[in-house]
Amino acid sequence: MTVPPTEALVRYTNGRFYSAAEPRATAMLVRGDTIAWLGDTADAPAADRTVDLDGALVTPAFVDAHLHATDTGLAVDGLDLSGARSARELLDAVAAFARTRPAGAVVHGHGWDESTWAEQTPPGAAELDRAAGGRKVYLTQASVHSALASSALLPAAEGVAGYDASGWVREQAHHAVRAVALGSLTGEQRTAAQRTALSRAASMGIAAVHECGGPGTSSEADFQSVLRLSGQGLPQVFGFWGELGGAERARQLGAHGAAGDLYADGALGSRTASLRSAYHDGDHGCGEAFLTAEQAAEHILDCVRAGFQSGFHAIGDAAIETVLEGYALAAQQVGVDRLREGRHRIEHVELIDKAMIARMVEFGVIASVQPVFDALWGGPDRMYAQRLGVDRALASNPIGAMHATGVALAFGSDSPVTALDPWAMVVAAAAPCNPAYRMKVRAAFAAASRGGWRAAGVDRVGVLAPGASATFAAWETPGGVVEGLPALLPDVDGVTPARPVCRRTVLHGETIFES
Template identity: 65%
Template sequence: MTNPSTLYRGGVLHCPADPSATALLVSDGRIAWLGTDGDAPPADRVVDLDGALVTPAFVDAHVHATDTGLALSGLELSGVRSAAQLLDAVAGFAAGLPADAVVLGHGWDESGWSDPALPDAAALDRAAGGRRVYLSQASIHSALVSSALLAACPQVAQAAGFDASGWLRRDAHHVVRAAAQGSVSRAQRVAAQRVALSHAASLGIAAVHECGGPDISDEEDFTGLLGISGAGVPEVYGYWGELGGAARARELGAVGAGGDLFADGALGSRTAHVSQAYGDGEGCGHGYLTVEQVRDHLLDCAAHGMQGGFHAIGDAAIGTVLDGFAAAAATVGVERLRAARHRIEHAEIMNRRLIARFVEYGVVASMQPAFDRLWGGAGRMYEARLGLDRSLESNPMGAMHSVGVALAFGSDSPVTPLDPWGSVRAAAAHHNPAQRMSVRAAFAAHTRGGWRAVHLDVEGVLALGAPATFAVWSTPAGVERGLPVLQAEDPEVRGPEDPTPLPVCRRLVLRGEVIYEEGSS
């Protein structure tokens, strides 16, 4: 028995193959017809779009769903601008918790404070009334923790990245992160995952790529999230970041053995592995993998028919990963590497030579345009860490797109918020004009690019026979050539902080099923 058909009519469709289309028919989860209202076939149900825009739904190519849900329902710290404000926020939040609870917070970023001095562990103890405190920095690669939490995991003092002040990085951060998140019950984790996915749906996101792994989430958390994929919420495509873990990734239901398989850390924590020393700190960060480890991981992926990938932010780390690609190609050949569409997550600090090697090996660049919006430009974190010249070379999405690098855009939520249209605008309004993309190209990277990154090449378009996965939008700034207006007409106003109102999702359809509707509970 077939499902009832639904005709959506009276809209503006992002359908380059038929720019005049105003209606589409959904039947059995696919687009069965496209055209103008007057030519529409009969249907079991009719939805009047009332002039709304219909586009392919978004894909967020890098998320952490449990952390996102916990951040949405927990202590959100992105708005604090000083140590005093952070402590006040902790005190206010902790006051409503049981005495044995762990205070979980996220999002502080001292690079934007007038005084970057941070509170120490003892100050967090006082603010939280003696409770254990774990506050992840915006990058999620370091955290501030209280003395009470340090005492709960004494082994942390022997780990790399430990500091008695309570600001922990590297292995020490992984230890306290596991201890803090161990306090969250399984029921709370499931609830957080649903909160995150429901929020994604309300923004027109029909699929997410979950980046898990031993240092990020436990296996039960990962498989539990995959278990609710598409069940009234967006679909979840999982990546398990364990070195040499291709077989295990397949057993867990992952589509790839990659994601957050760390080749380095993050710029915010000064642990990204860069080729020149940080301008506001000592050293060049940390490389966590060798060329040989990268090579062997890619060969393991080839042996198990799995897509691989790595988290690499600094140019030195990216160079190590690409040297590993070259070493793997000596065994399996370049074409086999290209066919696998292996990924590098973030790819923030690049140069022409590295970009050319992305093209050579067919590497998908999973990137986050919001990184430039938040931390690029004069006087912000990238300039502080790298100096002005190097900061202008960061997140080179425009240069990569122009030479054919496959791009898949996402948020790295909760590092930056789920915000797909904001990300499209950020790519089009990069702080460095030389790195800007067209809105059309950025939209493709955030829709079809995400599907192609998981080898689903027929997805992400409004076309006859394609899966009926699309979003319906209110567009307060209007529509131009099948896409919403995202930028001001005045070039002087355009930029990362453009005030033009963004579209609002009215309905999200995933393979013919409505999984979000504005105003519904």
């Protein structure tokens, strides 16, 4: 008879452990879901089962604090357009992929980024129709705040804000098209995509994810489907349902908070992030604002009264300012201390100044951020510089400045916007495009691991110490180890170490991945 993991006593030996409690430990004893002991392999107590780590480095497991499981699974098995460098390359990729799909299927693709093209005009709906042989086509831009849609999908968005007859739809029109495209999936296909995403996460040393859903982002059925997979031999799923005034509905759906993708604005890639001053490239104004401070405050108060976590998607400085004013208005009603107890959060937080950072600290608002955004689009000559100008681009994503000022951080990928790759998040935060915002590797690792648990209100996970949850990952470290963690940054000769490889992921004592 199999011994349930809650009762088993497992001894992990011949490893190295990233543990402030026992920095020289080479063995760990796990009783059920809890770390019972850390120490030297020679002194390890007897157990029901022994796992030889063969020299692996054991660290707390990662948490991806912003994920879209269905879209991620579809991207893993679907059409990757991140390498397309022109409209012609995109169409050729669609044509080749469409031939592998049934005639009635929707061609799902992701990752095209026109800012990397010499001619930045994407193909139109009629061209997509021809390339796909008449199949429906839904291709999300890298930011997932706009998409290219074929002619058959466009009627769903006609007359909706963000509609364009060319087939390049944004924000609300995109949400309408997205609902049709994702609605074409059967329940089995949707669950399979979610399982693919969570399995991929586990293989990367990720033991928990924050699924961000809400109207326009995903359906209630989609959201509840991924929640049902939580911990079923897969990472734990914390669900955040982003619906204005929807605290009670979020609770009914099984959400952990009324937060995540509750949109205060759009995205920089689609020029819909809400800015204080106009976009740099062309006549696009200051983007889109979807909330007022008063609406934000009422949502926050609704959550406080329900004892629930609130949160918002806010990328541009105008949107972040609006949300923070909402927290200020809420604090006038319930007091700062009660507000801080809620561990409320803002997603993305890309354009924020010192005054707004101070307000984040004052209200105890967590910044759920994606460091790889900066790695992909930051600096003086990439997409942010096109959209914002060089000065504002270099001031974006000041993650290190937020950390230094005392903002609590949780790192995520926003997958499929960026790939499931937690060490890439750590590297991007430790070596950002603007060196003024550098973080120590150890601090970045904490934000990518323990920070995600704390952002979900869970405190006994994210460290290796007796009494803590047995939630960890074991790594092969071909590049070596520096200060207890894998070597990640280039050495003095400019050589970048090989990345760690996950060999095992354990969630509350249960192995959810083993290579």
